Amino acid sequence: MHADFQELLSLRAGEPLDAEVAQHIANCPRCGLELGRLQRLADDLSQLPQFEPPQHSWARIQEQMAQPLARRSRASWIYASAAAAAVVVVAFGVLWTSTIDRDQAPAGASGSTVAQTASRDQSVGRLVRRSQELEALLNSLPQRPAIEQAGTSATIDEIQSSIQMLDAQLSNGLQIDQTETERMWSTRVQLLNSLVYVRYGEVARYARPINTLDTGAI
Amino acid sequence: MPGLHHIEVSPDVLERARNGDSDAQAYLYRTLSRPVYTLIRRFVVRPAIAEELLQDVFVEVLRNLSGYSGAGPFIGWVRSIAVNKALMYLRSPWHRGLSWLGADGVLSVHEEAASATPDPFDPDLERALASLPSISRAVVWLHDVEEMTHAEIAKLFGRTISFSKSQLARAHTELRDRLESPSGGLACMPISRNC
Numbered sequence: 001m002h003a004d005f006q007e008l009l010s011l012r013a014g015e016p017l018d019a020e021v022a023q024h025i026a027n028c029p030r031c032g033l034e035l036g037r038l039q040r041l042a043d044d045l046s047q048l049p050q051f052e053p054p055q056h057s058w059a060r061i062q063e064q065m066a067q068p069l070a071r072r073s074r075a076s077w078i079y080a081s082a083a084a085a086a087v088v089v090v091a092f093g094v095l096w097t098s099t100i101d102r103d104q105a106p107a108g109a110s111g112s113t114v115a116q117t118a119s120r121d122q123s124v125g126r127l128v129r130r131s132q133e134l135e136a137l138l139n140s141l142p143q144r145p146a147i148e149q150a151g152t153s154a155t156i157d158e159i160q161s162s163i164q165m166l167d168a169q170l171s172n173g174l175q176i177d178q179t180e181t182e183r184m185w186s187t188r189v190q191l192l193n194s195l196v197y198v199r200y201g202e203v204a205r206y207a208r209p210i211n212t213l214d215t216g217a218i
Numbered sequence: 219m220p221g222l223h224h225i226e227v228s229p230d231v232l233e234r235a236r237n238g239d240s241d242a243q244a245y246l247y248r249t250l251s252r253p254v255y256t257l258i259r260r261f262v263v264r265p266a267i268a269e270e271l272l273q274d275v276f277v278e279v280l281r282n283l284s285g286y287s288g289a290g291p292f293i294g295w296v297r298s299i300a301v302n303k304a305l306m307y308l309r310s311p312w313h314r315g316l317s318w319l320g321a322d323g324v325l326s327v328h329e330e331a332a333s334a335t336p337d338p339f340d341p342d343l344e345r346a347l348a349s350l351p352s353i354s355r356a357v358v359w360l361h362d363v364e365e366m367t368h369a370e371i372a373k374l375f376g377r378t379i380s381f382s383k384s385q386l387a388r389a390h391t392e393l394r395d396r397l398e399s400p401s402g403g404l405a406c407m408p409i410s411r412n413c
Binding site for chain 2 (some may be wrong): 004005006009010013039041042044045046047048050052053054057058060061064065131144153154157164206
């Protein structure tokens with residue numbers, strides 16, 4: 001069996017490698033060829049030209065240095081906006097959940113529109129609570145192993161990225177209608193479910209048995 | 219050599235820059251701006267954002283020179299500031315929202331490649347690299363060009379060594395596929411993808 005990419009990359013970087021694998025690579029023309037290609041690729045990357053910064057950059061840096069804290073760059077505003085958005089998401093979620101919990105059946109509510117809205121609110125409320133339960137379950141799992149399968153790691157990364165993407169969309173929650181909000185929370189719960197399954201499998205493979213873990217409700 | 223790690227800055231220049239000598243500060247910018255900007259461009263596709271980040275990096279470096287302990291290599295300190303700034307941008311809901319809407323992917327691979335310094339120039343490799351997801355591209359750059367170890371990369375990203383290794387393997391798999399496909403497999407491919 002030929003060496004995989006990670007093994008070849010480890011050998012290229014001079015990292016410790018299983019002796020049997022190292023011996024195979026040394027004697028296998030195909031693996032040797034692949035190793036040489038990886039080395040050439042690193043050399044080629046190092047030879048790529050540098051990007052030239054815009055000519056006015058130094059002048060703008062000097063301007064910012066001369067006006068401490070008077071002007072923030074757009075990138076800084078992006079960080080600040082992101083942080084503010086995150087706070088809004090958390091606050092909105094907490095407020096929303098508590099409101100739904102408190103007002104399960106608004107006094108005097110009548111008519112199909114009101115009933116549908118209330119029903120949708122309850123549905124979203126359930127999804128928000130389910131998200132919180134799944135996140136609590138994920139937090140209760142042991143830490144991820146230092147070494148794991150590349151496929152597992154990539155899958156977890158993909159799911160986490162998708163969840164973060166949804167969170168970014170939900171940060172604009174006040175501008176999204178209830179139907180779309182419900183759909184997004186539903187997707188978030190599904191993604192968290194998938195993440196729990198993958199993480200549970202990872203834990204079962206690499207860590208101590210966790211017989212007490214309750215996944216029956218997933 | 220596009221990597222930062224080959225650059226050395228004398229303690230004398232650092233001391234003068236720390237004391238507010240504008241010539242020394244300008245020298246630091248001239249010496250470091252191209253490799254720092256190149257590093258940022260390997261994380262962040264959009265030139266306008268990369269320029270803003272470059273300015274942020276230098277403002278932070280110059281303002282905090284007095285706080286630089288000298289415990290580690292100066293270049294490593296600058297590099298960690300640049301990487302952290304770029305990662306903060308990539309992790310921001312702003313960036314992810316733009317990616318989701320496609321607004322951050324308006325540049326084509328060809329436009330991206332064309333914005334690189336033209337000579338010497340390997341358009342196929344440049345395009346293949348530009349087509350990788352942001353994080354994979356950053357990891358392969360830090361490992362193969364900046365010669366950082368997986369442990370160092372993992373620390374910068376706040377992740378495990380396995381994360382760094384899997385991202386590097388993924389990046390090399392995709393680079394190989396794209397470089398070996400007859401057309402490069404890159405026609406009309408957006409360069410900005412979810413990380």
